[in-house]
Amino acid sequence: LLHDTVEDTPLTAEAVEQEFGPEVARLVDGVTKLGRISLRSDQQQQAENIRKMMVAMAEDLRVVLIKLADRLHNMRTLDPLPEVKRRKISRETLDIYAPLAHRLGIGQIKWELEDLAFRNLEPDAYDDVAKRIARKRHEREALVSDLREILASELEKVGIQADITGRPKHIYSVWQKMTRDHKDITEIYDLSAMRVLVESVRDCYGVLGVVHSLWKPVPGRFKDYVAMPKSNGYQSLHTTVITHTGEPIEIQIRTEEMHRVAEFGVAAHWTYKEGEKDASFDKKLSWLRSLLEWQTEVGDAESFVDTVKIDLFQDEVYVFTPKGDVLNLPAGSTPVDFAYRIHTEVGHRCVGAKVNGRMVPLDYDLKNGEIVEILTAKAPHGPSRDWLNFVKSASPENKLVEMSGAHKYATVDDFLAAIGYGDLSPHAVVMKMALITDGAAGDLRAIPLIPNVQTLPRVLVRGEKGLLTKIAPCCQPVPGDAIVGYTTRGRGVTVHRADCINAVNAQDRERVVPVDWEIEADHLYPVAIKIEAFDRQGLLRDIATVVAENRVNMSALEVHVYDDKTAVVSATVEIDSLAQLSRLMEKIEGVRDVHTVGREAS
Missing domain, CATH: 3.30.460.10 (Beta Polymerase, domain 2)
Structure with a gap:
């Protein structure tokens, strides 16, 4: 009875609270438009009104029930209004209020709102049907x-x-x-x-x-x-x-x-008796909580309303977690949508997915009843801008936009301010600058067509140089690796990584000698790496592009593809230090559909 009083009469919210109590005042406020005077456009004002209603729902769902009843009454009495006004109200009803009634399970209101809005928006089609x-x-x-x-x-x-x-x-x-x-x-x-x-x-x-x-x-x-x-x-x-x-x-x-x-x-689930709430009922409204989490992160009311429209309109697909829990997602959702529904961090760390035990690409359309398992990296791996092309849920899309554009600043002062108030980690800045400045001076050198590997890296044995040494093919150590030497009859000292299984299990410990690297500039070392990924068109091209962009030569390549569409790429790259190898492997791990990258024993 009071829902329009603050909006349409001189009565104030304070007067409502004084006369009817704080609970009624809060409900009235939840369905009252923000102000009668605004310099913003009608569209912005209405977007802000809808956001306010959704936030109020989080505190007391009776707010939206009042608003839906009010909207239904308005739709039943639209006829005296001008056509432009009728169409505007009907479009908003079809875009927001009818889907909202559907998501809240109020079928009676949903059907009537849809039919009334349809009659005003498409009168000829309505009459024909x-x-x-x-x-x-x-x-x-x-x-x-x-x-x-x-x-x-x-x-x-x-x-x-x-x-x-x-x-x-x-x-x-x-x-x-x-x-x-x-x-x-x-x-x-x-x-x-x-x-x-x-x-x-x-x-x-x-x-x-x-x-x-x-x-x-x-x-x-x-x-x-x-x-x-x-x-x-x-x-x-x-x-x-x-x-x-x-x-x-x-x-x-x-x-x-x-x-x-x-x-x-x-x-039908009324949960306000004696202040107690029904846990199963709350679980059914998890979509609303997800929507409101995004509301706290975005400042633009119109962006929030776009999010509401996407989440309210979508048909749904039902899939299982490996533990048997059921998740409902918009129809056409992908493993990335699934990962972000589990948790934002799971989404950011997602590197691959299995459906019913088989590897699938991250843009795979999930089907009803499928069991989805997300493969994650130890550190945040995403989001990737490519994901924006196929995610269906609004919340992941917004988080991807937010993350991908989070570190772009208009001025140096904005950049320094971001560090000051904690939006940007100083450690992240230092690491990024190290990647940019490393070898940045001068033009990029061309990748040689013929491998340009020097004879052998120089190793000091007991501090002495000039002794016969060879790099162990089983572990292929490179400068920066901790190493040990193993004396072999007639072949000098074989250099192993300190954690190499062959060196650790050497039976004759007297043959193990201390060795160290003699640092040399412009010396390249072959290293075997193994890449596991989901097989797709363009995978090798993307990996090769990353290798070339990092000014590294790849001298050997072998690929095996298994029945579950897992591709195992064995490659030999020529690098000048352990630091360069680590950076390269990190970059390759960022390629879409790549799950793991590691050094490979021969």
Whole structure:
């Protein structure tokens, strides 16, 4: 009753609180527009209003129930308004409020909002669909009546009590199916529909068995939302069958409690009794918490509303974690979306994914029922700008934009200020500068076509130089590695890495001698590395590009691809120091679909 008083009358929020208490005042404030005077555009003002409503929802969900009821009343009384105003309000209703009612599970409000908005936005299409539905209305009602009698009789035989009714088909949903699937209205399977309400979950499946014994089910049209509920709490069994007349009909089967939730959504789960909250109910609204986490990170109200639209509109796909937990994601989601839904850090560290035990690319479209495992690096590996091309969820996309542009500053003062207030780590700056300045002087030297490996690196044996030495092929040490020498008869001293298994397990310890590197400039050393990645077109090109950009020569390359699409690349690179090797391996690990990079023993 009070929701418009602060907005449309001289009454203040303080007066509402004084008269009706702080709780009512907070609810009124949650649905009150921010101000009657604003220098911003109508679009910006409305975006800010929607953001305020979403934030208020986090504190008290009754705010959005009031707002939805208010919007439904407004839509029912739009006719006296000018056409431009009607279209503007209807577009906002279809973009925000109807999807919001759907995500909160309030089917009654969702359907009516959609039909009313559709009538104002597309009056000709609305009238056309309504007339075509009405043409065979009596035939459909007669068919549903016959089927009710047949099904009721069979259910009585098996002792199942049920309430069987016809289910009205909403005009906007019919039009959506016609335009989305390019179908004529006669091809819409669920134009005729029945709903069966029973007492228990067991009865739901019992009714399903009876239905399928009476009429032939249409392949691919069965959905079990009882075992796997939608994120808004909706539960029901859906099946489409071909009746004895040859007509298809959709049948929904659910319990009375499921029906209450389907019609009234969050209002059916009321969680405010004696201040206690229902944990399972809170879990069903995890999408809202994710949305509000992003709200705290973005300053632009219009960007936030774009996020709301994406998260509210998407159809969903249901996938499993390796532990068997179910996650719902927007249809078309990828392993990257899955990783960010688990946790932001998992997303940033994502380097690969397995679906049902098989390696898949990070842009793979997840399907219902798949088991998804994310492969992560020890340190943050992403986000990659490439991911922006295929992520479907709004939150990962926003985080990727935020991360990829986080360290671009207009002036030196902005850059120094970012370090000062902690937005940018001094350590990260030092490491970045080390990568930039290392060898930056002068022009980039060309990568030689013929390997330019010097004879052998010089090693000091017991501080003496000039002794015969050779690099052990098993571990291929390079300057910077801790090394030991092993005396071999007639072949001088073989130089191993100190952690080489062959050196550690040497039986004759008397042959082990201390050795050290004699530092030389412009000396290249061959090192074998192993790269594990998901096999895809362009993988070798991307790896070779990184090697070339780091001014390193690659003298050997071998690739093995396994049945699970894992590619193992064995390469020999020529480097001048351990530091250069470490930088190169880190850069290769940043290539899309590369999982691990390490030194390889021969």
